[in-house]
Structure formats: C-alpha cells, structure tokens
Amino acid sequence: MSRPDVVVTGLGATTPLGGDVASTWDAMLAGRSGVSALTQEWAAQLPVRIAAQLAVDPSEVLDRVKLRRLDRSQAIALIAAREAWADAGLADGGADPERLAVSVGSGIGGATTLLAQDDILEASGPRRVSPHTVPMLMPNGPAAWVGLELGAKAGVHSVASACATGAEAIALGLDIIRSGRADVVVAGGTEAVIHPLPIAGFASMRAMSTRNDEPEKASRPWDKARDGFVLGEGAGVLVLERAEHAAARGARVYARLAGAGITSDAYDMVQPHAEGEGAIRAIARAVADSDVARTDIVHVNAHATSTPVGDMLEIGALHQAIGDHVLLTATKSMTGHLLGAAGALESIATILAIRDGVVPPTINLEDPDDGLNLDVAAHKARHLEIPAALNNAFGFGGHNVALVFTRP
Amino acid sequence: MTRDEITAGLAEILEEVAGVNPDDVAEGKSFTDDLDVDSLSMVEVVVAAEEKFGVKIPDNEVQNLKTVGDAVSYIEAQS
Numbered sequence: 001m002s003r004p005d006v007v008v009t010g011l012g013a014t015t016p017l018g019g020d021v022a023s024t025w026d027a028m029l030a031g032r033s034g035v036s037a038l039t040q041e042w043a044a045q046l047p048v049r050i051a052a053q054l055a056v057d058p059s060e061v062l063d064r065v066k067l068r069r070l071d072r073s074q075a076i077a078l079i080a081a082r083e084a085w086a087d088a089g090l091a092d093g094g095a096d097p098e099r100l101a102v103s104v105g106s107g108i109g110g111a112t113t114l115l116a117q118d119d120i121l122e123a124s125g126p127r128r129v130s131p132h133t134v135p136m137l138m139p140n141g142p143a144a145w146v147g148l149e150l151g152a153k154a155g156v157h158s159v160a161s162a163c164a165t166g167a168e169a170i171a172l173g174l175d176i177i178r179s180g181r182a183d184v185v186v187a188g189g190t191e192a193v194i195h196p197l198p199i200a201g202f203a204s205m206r207a208m209s210t211r212n213d214e215p216e217k218a219s220r221p222w223d224k225a226r227d228g229f230v231l232g233e234g235a236g237v238l239v240l241e242r243a244e245h246a247a248a249r250g251a252r253v254y255a256r257l258a259g260a261g262i263t264s265d266a267y268d269m270v271q272p273h274a275e276g277e278g279a280i281r282a283i284a285r286a287v288a289d290s291d292v293a294r295t296d297i298v299h300v301n302a303h304a305t306s307t308p309v310g311d312m313l314e315i316g317a318l319h320q321a322i323g324d325h326v327l328l329t330a331t332k333s334m335t336g337h338l339l340g341a342a343g344a345l346e347s348i349a350t351i352l353a354i355r356d357g358v359v360p361p362t363i364n365l366e367d368p369d370d371g372l373n374l375d376v377a378a379h380k381a382r383h384l385e386i387p388a389a390l391n392n393a394f395g396f397g398g399h400n401v402a403l404v405f406t407r408p
Numbered sequence: 409m410t411r412d413e414i415t416a417g418l419a420e421i422l423e424e425v426a427g428v429n430p431d432d433v434a435e436g437k438s439f440t441d442d443l444d445v446d447s448l449s450m451v452e453v454v455v456a457a458e459e460k461f462g463v464k465i466p467d468n469e470v471q472n473l474k475t476v477g478d479a480v481s482y483i484e485a486q487s
Contacts, residue, residue, distance in 0.1 A: 065427030069448070131451040 010088025019056030052336025107340030162395030167343025232336030259290025
C-alpha cells in the first residue's frame with residue numbers, strides 16, 4: 001500500500017503581529033516588528049524589559065467565564081484552532097470524530113497559572129487555590145481543550161520539545177495520518193510565558209537580548225550586533241489532512257506537507273552541537289522523507305533566533321544539507337521567539353510564502369555576520385516562485401526538526 | 409440576612425464563577441441540572457460563598473446542596 005499524501009487545508013494563529021493569520025501575514029510582509037517594551041510594574045527589576053506580546057488579547061475573543069478555566073497558552077491555542085478549523089471548511093462538519101486527532105504542544109505549558117496559584121497559596125492558603133489549577137497547568141491542557149472543542153476522538157497528543165515543539169507536533173500529525181490512524185489532524189504549538197520568572201530564567205542563561213532601549217531592533221538574526229532572542233507569545237495551528245480525504249470533500253489546499261525529519265543531538269542540554277550535526281541530519285532526513293529534490297527547495301524559514309552561536313550553526317547546516325541556492329528568512333526578527341509555538345507559526349509563514357510566491361523579510365539585518373554566505377530576504381519581502389520550502393526548529397534538549405512543504 | 413438577600417448573593421457568585429444569568433437563579437433551581445454548574449465550578453461557588461457569608465461549608469455538606477434553596481437554608485442556619 002502506498003503512503004498517503006498529506007496536505008494542509010486550514011491555518012490559524014494569534015501572534016504578536018495580529019489576532020489571526022491574515023493580519024499576521026500582512027504585518028510580516030510589511031516588515032513590522034511585534035516587539036515592544038514591557039511596561040508592567042514587575043518588569044522594572046528585570047535585566048530584560050522587552051517582549052513580543054500578543055496583538056489581540058484573548059479577553060477580546062473569549063468570554064470571561066471561559067477564560068477563568070483556561071491558562072493563557074490554552075486560550076490562544078483554542079483561538080488559533082477555531083480559526084484553522086473554520087478556515088479548513090470543517091466548522092459545519094466533514095470530519096469523522098473517530099478519524100480526527102489533535103497534536104498541539106507547548107514548550108513550557110501552564111507556567112503562569114502555576115505561579116499565580118502559588119501566589120494565592122502563599123497569601124491565602126490551600127482552600128483558595130482554584131479547582132481549575134491542574135487542568136490549566138498540565139502540559140497536555142492546550143491539546144485537550146482543542147480536542148474537546150472540535151470533538152476529536154482519534155487521540156489527543158502533546159509533544160514537548162522546547163522550541164522545536166510546534167514543528168515536532170506537525171511532524172507527529174504527519175506520522176499519524178501516514179500510519180492510518182486519522183484522516184485529519186489539528187496540529188501546532190502554543191506558548192504564553194511572558195512573566196518575570198521565565199524571563200529571569202532565560203536572562204540568567206544570557207540567552208535573551210537586553211536591547212531594552214530599542215525593542216523593535218532587538219531581534220536581529222544573523223546581524224553582527226545580535227545579542228540573544230526576544231521572548232514572544234502566541235499560537236499557530238494547522239489542519240493536516242489526508243490528501244484523498246481533502247479532495248473528496250473539495251477542500252481548498254494550501255500546500256503539501258511532503259516530509260519531516262526529527263533528530264536529537266545527544267550532545268548538550270542547551271548548546272547546539274558544535275558542528276550542527278543533529279540539524280544537518282534532521283534537514284537531510286526531511287528531504288529524504290519527502291519526494292522533493294534538494295534543488296527544488298528554494299526557500300527556508302530558518303530557526304534563527306538571534307543568538308550569537310545558533311544562528312550561524314544553522315547557516316552551516318543548510319549549506320551542507322541543502323546547498324547554497326536557497327533564499328532564507330528569519331521571521332523571528334518580527335515576531336520574537338514564540339518557543340513552543342515558533343515551529344507552527346513559521347510553518348504557516350512557509351506555507352503562505354509558497355502560496356503567494358513571496359518570502360517575508362528579515363528585518364534588522366543591518367550588518368550581516370561575516371559567515372552569512374546564503375541569500376537572505378533582508379529588510380523587504382522578496383518575490384520568488386517556490387516549488388518547495390523548508391522550515392527548521394531546534395530546541396533546548398538537543399531537539400532538531402525540519403519540515404518540507406511543497407505546492408499542492 | 410433574609411433568604412432573598414442570600415439568594416441574590418449566590419446569584420452574584422454564580423454569575424462571576426460560572427456565567428449564570430442572575431435572573432435564572434431561584435431557590436427551586438438545581439445547580440447542576442438547571443444552572444449547568446459543573447463540579448469544579450461548584451467548588452469555586454462554595455469557597456466564594458464561605459467568604460461572602462462568613463460561614464463554613466464542609467466538603468461533606470456540599471453534596472447535600474442540590475438546589476439554590478438548599479444552599480440558602482444551610483447558609484441561613486450557619487450565619
């Protein structure tokens with residue numbers, strides 16, 4: 001039996017650039033930054049006082065009572081999933097619940113709920129701790145809420161691989177459909193941890209940009225003056241579907257998810273492998289897993305978080321695994337780093353780049369690193385016919401995920 | 409505090425915690441069957457009621473509070 005083809009039929013997102021996919025994509029193509037100063041009182045004492053906060057707060061979308069039982073990461077996963085579901089034309093039926101699965105992960109999970117309820121515990125005692133605490137903080141919570149909302153009965157999965165989570169969740173969705181366990185998988189990632197503790201933790205690792213005086217210039221992948229990533233929050237969700245299932249219901253198809261490659265470094269908890277060995281293997285596996293020639297992959301939405309070491313390692317890996325013909329971009333220059341949602345949001349950008357024949361810009365690339373010897377869509381969006389494109393995502397723990405998307 | 413006042417206080421809590429329309433809250437209404445208050449929200453209602461009315465509602469009492477009227481009677485007797 002031949003392996004089923006998998007296509008993308010729906011997209012949903014809520015991001016620092018917009019409350020949905022259309023507004024996010026417009027802002028990306030315009031080269032807008034979603035990074036701003038943190039004006040909350042708690043930020044004053046932190047070494048990092050900038051972040052890419054949601055353009056549209058979930059309280060503007062979901063009702064107050066619903067939000068009482070949703071961690072912020074769950075609320076935005078739900079918002080993105082609803083959009084993707086409607087976008088796929090499935091809101092009025094068309095998917096058998098027993099053939100519908102969910103694969104939505106988070107890098108950190110319900111940390112802000114945990115911390116807020118701990119404050120309540122300390123101040124007012126255990127009886128005041130919300131009975132919704134555990135479902136709000138558990139890492140499978142976002143996937144479970146999406147599954148509940150959409151009535152998914154073929155399994156609800158929550159991958160956790162730090163900043164590779166969103167991409168790995170999509171790769172798992174591909175596996176699920178290929179294995180025959182489901183016809184439709186709602187897949188993606190979510191993250192909402194703009195809170196002093198995670199920020200202090202990342203800052204203590206010296207992983208974050210401290211360009212507090214110029215928030216919009218802080219995320220600058222491949223630029224010589226880059227000094228770390230900018231924390232972002234948001235969610236991205238894709239509807240993956242067995243191609244024959246999509247065709248049978250006449251669904252609009254954005255792109256094919258042609259292949260995925262997953263590897264682990266087994267090298268260091270937080271440092272990428274010194275030669276990018278795991279990344280190279282992930283990209284090579286993704287290409288081999290697809291039916292696409294390496295030379296047809298002409299665009300890469302890179303992981304490129306704006307850290308001194310990681311950005312250039314990825315360049316080396318791309319050279320080795322794909323070649324020197326690709327046009328790169330790093331949309332994190334605009335969105336900041338959405339951690340567990342990054343791979344999902346950047347997959348959406350990759351898919352829309354294929355659809356529209358346009359590569360969104362990498363902003364702030366004013367003085368490129370000397371080692372940057374691949375073409376980058378710097379400053380402005382660039383037109384390009386894209387038969388196939390790659391999205392990379394890497395995470396603490398040594399996770400490497402590469403996804404290959406093609407035209408339908 | 410009169411029974412009506414306690415009912416009105418419970419209605420406020422039910423609106424805040426579970427989004428129940430205050431006009432739907434009456435002594436004969438069942439929390440679960442009529443007002444759609446699930447078990448976790450009921451825990452929140454109880455804790456909020458303890459605070460509002462200055463009473464203690466032990467967990468083993470909660471299962472006896474099927475209707476708004478049951479809760480009003482319990483609170484009235486305790487306060």
